[in-house]
Amino acid sequence: MKKIFCNIFGHHYTVSKKITLHIKEYKCIHCGKQVTTDVSGNLSNLTPELREINATLEHIYQKKHSASHQAA
Template sequence: MKSLYCSIFGHQYEVSKNITYHVKEYKCSHCKSQATTSGNGGLTLLTPKYKEINSVLERIHNKRISRIKRQASEKSTENLLDFTPHFS
């Protein structure tokens, strides 16, 4: 019955996982089918290939974000300990 609803009215996708700022995984609230953002911005069914791509993409994204945060905290600490006078 749930797939009948989706075949008549279409899927009602909800975000199930944020991979990056632009790539997300979705799950239909009625039939539980899964989709992800494709390369051109549309939705495509979530296959094992796309699951693997998303996991690698998520790992790269998380490493980059943590590196940026670490560099920002090092810069703020660096500025706090700088006792040299600054003249214009």
């Protein structure tokens, strides 16, 4: 039933995880479909490869961000 809703009205995505300021992961509140922003800023299906890339980006971003706060 939920997938039918999304097929008719489209997905209703909410941010499920913030990777960086520009990269986020989203999840549909109705059917659970997961997507992420790609390099062009478009939404792409969240594949295992993109999930791994996002995890690496998040690690680098957090490391850089925490180092800049410690130096200040």
